[in-house]
Amino acid sequence: MHLKSLTLKGFKSFASATTLKLEPGICAVVGPNGSGKSNVVDALAWVMGEQGAKTLRGGKMEDVIFAGTGDRKPLGRAEVTLTIDNSDGKLPIEYSEVSITRRMFRDGASEYEINGAKARLMDIQELLSDSGIGREMHVIVGQGRLSQILESRPEERRAFIEEAAGVLKHRRRKEKAQRKLVNMQANLDRLHDLTDELHKQLGPLARQAEAAQKASAVQATIRSTRVQLAAHKVKQLSEELNDSTRRSEMLAEQRAELQAELEEHSETLAVTEEELRTALEEAEAAKNLWYRLSAVQEKNSATLRIASDRAEQAQVAEWSGPDPQELLERAERAAEEQAELEENVEIAAEKLETIAEQVAEAEEAARAAEQEHFAQVRAIADRREGVVRLLAQHEAAATQRDNAAAEVERLQDNAAEQQETLDGLLEDITEAEEALRETEASGGDLEETRAQADREAAGAEERAEQLRAEQLQLERDIATAEATIAAWQDRLTPTDGAAVVVRAADKAGIATLRLAEQLHIHDGWGAAAAAVLGDAASSGIVAPLSDALISALIDAREGRAVLLDPSAPEGDASATFRLDTDVSAGKWLLDLMDVPADLLRPLTALLVDVVAVDSAAEARKVVAADPRLRAVTKDGSVYGAGWVASGSGGTTPVELADRIAAETEGVTKKKKELGDLQAALSGALDAASDLRTAAAAARAAEQEHRALRDAAAKRLGALQKQGDAAQRQLERSTAEQQSAEQRLAKATEELDELADRVARVDDEDHTTEPSSAERDAAALHLSQVKAMEMEARLAQRTAEERAQSTRGKAENLRRQARAEEAARKHHQQQQARRAAAREMATCVREQSQRIADRIADALATAEANRSQTEHAHKQWQTTMAQQRDKVSALTAQLGRMNDNAHTAELARTQAQVKIEQAVAGAMEQLGLTAEQLLAEELPEDFDAAATKAELKKAEKALNSLGKVNPLALEEFKALEERYNFLAQQLDDVERARNDLHEVIADVDATILQLFTEAWKDVEVAFPQVFSTLFPGGAGRLVLTDPDDMLTTGIEVEARPPGKKVKRLSLLSGGEKSLTALAMLVAIFKARPSPFYVMDEVEAALDDVNLRRLIALFEELRKDSQLIVITHQKPTMDVANVLYGVTMRGDGVTRVISQRMAPEKTA
Structure with missing residues (x-):
């Protein structure tokens, strides 16, 4: 495994794309100070995941992007690609070649790729950590790193060995497990709090549930005794009902005569009322007529005033404004001026173009004169060198012409092949652009559809949550209201004397009702x-x-x-x-x-x-x-x-009964609202589910379209890059071909010239100096035509500015003329409407005056009629009052008669009412009908008093239980289930915590094993490496706490030959560098890495120590690849490849490479 190539684009001073082809062995990067050599090291660290801006010699991470120079603009991103040869399979990935890319933009965004696929920083770090490359980057030894190693704390030195041993990924796993433990502890504490709180609630609720169970048994006894007492009472009242049905027919005859007399007087009163009604209608009609005439008179007066005002106001006004025809004439003059100025601009442009051609011709003539003068001077110099040199030049020119001809032929063939390749790429680019357009067009409004679907889904879910909250609140309100009703009903239970009456009535079989419950x-x-x-x-x-x-x-x-x-x-x-x-x-x-x-x-x-x-x-x-x-x-x-x-004496049963009725009605309405709300909630949930499905489908469609579009764009970008590269290659080839042709022509010309000179050399006796008159004349002409060009450019610019100032003026004047014409027509129409309105107002004023006279006569007649009808109405009112007094006396007498009849009827229906009340009470309290009560079989030895005593005892037992929560049993079961569930969850979390502790223990064991093995190897290798760098010296590595291998640090002890020092700070600069290198090389030998980067680590060493360090480099390159930034020639001599880094005045770094001969590596 080794680094194969490094490509930099926009990274620090590498503004242009630069690729370093790296090879196994030692790769030396050389160049002057400030040329960008260390930027190569920074690029390697950055692409492998370095996150510290200071490590990259910057203030912030965006400093890695090319910042621009005087001639080049800043770039928007930096990109570095590292290609690794993985043919030996050391990286855990199924590729023989692995490409890692890191990209950063000006806005701070970063991208990582592995073989072109998107990746995370963690993915890259884990991929490299298996080969001994971690985030500490111990394989990269930069400037100042050596002194930092010795000055660091022992625990920090330990990190170098851990990174080489591959321990860091296990430490990250341990840290991740520890973070989970911290988060899990918060959940564990929350579960403990919940279970403790539920455990506290279970005790009181258990007692409530026990009381509710006892109350249920007592209530069953109460119901049984009440059923027996109600059945006994209904049977007694049924017997009394048969004796009370004969008491209601005694006063009907006495009432009939009085009723007939009352009806006679009532008929007379009805006739009088009819006459009074007729008189009232006539009076009202007369009054209304007078009112309407008065209103008409007011309206007519208002109409008269308005008509007079409008007749006076409708005056004709003359129009004042600019003449549209004058505006049009000004517009025509402006258009002519604009055309003339445009023509001047064209003339100035043509003149400038002509002068520019003259400038080009003058420049070409000046160059030709200069070249001719130079050729003459050179010919004289050549002639003076002698005949022998002239003949040698002739032979060399012939050879050069032949070579140039061969090169031209080769470049022509190459250009033809490249043109064919470029044509093929252009066709592919056209097809890719068409595919991208079709893909973008097919997308339509997918994004808007997806956004709309998301909004609708969110709205539906919000509506469902709102309905669910309303449902919960309504259920709470209903439960509260029902509990309040139950409490009020308990307070309505008869007490004191009322209770005595109820018991006595029950004993006697008499039905009773509570007055408070009968009133509203x-x-x-x-x-x-x-x-x-x-x-x-x-x-x-x-x-x-x-x-x-x-x-x-x-x-x-x-x-x-x-x-x-x-x-x-x-x-x-x-x-x-x-x-x-x-x-x-x-x-x-x-x-x-x-x-x-x-x-x-x-x-x-x-x-x-x-x-x-x-x-x-x-x-x-x-x-x-x-x-x-x-x-x-x-x-x-x-x-x-x-x-x-x-004063206030508390809430009475009457008020309680009224409140119960109102509250019961409210509960009924709320239950109906609850049913409607549940139906609405069900519909909202279904709608939300459908909308979520639609939103998911819209997102999937949008993502699929985006993937297709990105793929098409990516293919188009790749083809365009290939096309651009092919175009640039063709241009380079064409330029090379032209250059070769120029060289061929030049070589032919030189050959002809040399041949002529060889032929004439014997005939010429002397040489004369060439004249510069022709060259000076050409230069003077060039300066003159350039002055003419400048004047033409100024004239063209002046004409363009004048033409620009007049553009649009004519059109503005035309629009103003049209607007004035329309305004004048509108004014004329308005004046015509005003004249018509004035004529109409005059006519209305005359008609209104005639109507006002007629209304005054009619109003006088209506006033007389109103007075007459009002007098007749008052007379009928007096007559009706007298007749009403008579009817009222008879009605009072009949009322007293009805009271007596009602008393008799009340006595007749008393028994019926009692049994109905008893049955209603039984139905209300026990839910039993009269038939069920009559069918109830009582014990043969039934004793109502004993049964009432038993009932009283049961009621007393129920009252002794106090207020009972009827839902306690269900609440206790639900709370107990929740407590058991949380307890189970608590056990699961504790088991998971124990599992994490076991994972941490396993990780610690792995770290201990890896570090211990690596430490032993490094401990052995360090003295050997130290003795190589310091012959006759002694050095060793010591653990600060050998008993704790998981956290112990590492101390370095070094004693160069001939010195007895105990502190590293007493070493010289070169000794410190060699000691730090000894530690790093010992780590490299104990746990080899595929490659190492050394950035001017030998700068402070003399020749002897440098040779010793190079010997170590020779050993390391047997197993690893070394990239060395150096100024030392001995280091360059052992390198397999040299990379020269330069920076021109534009501030951009360029790289050239040179493979070294094998014998130079010895």
């Missing part, structure tokens, strides 16, 4: 209703007025309760009774409540005197107007005659 209060009036209901709001029970219930309530002494009897007779007028008083300051509270029909009577009795008002002032006003009334505000303040009850 309009928005905002719940607190007011609770305040005026008093005990009925918190302890109101709907049940028949049974002495047994009242006695049980008194005997229990557990609190108060209010019983409301629903058994009012049908048609009882008292159910809808209102006090006969004015409540315009507020509303009856009963009108703000939705009450079941069977509760109208008791609630009317409780609240018939209550008026709902908005403020305290209105409340005091209502009470002052009628002391019988009570007034209540929204905040629950109750006002009476001489008293006020106010």
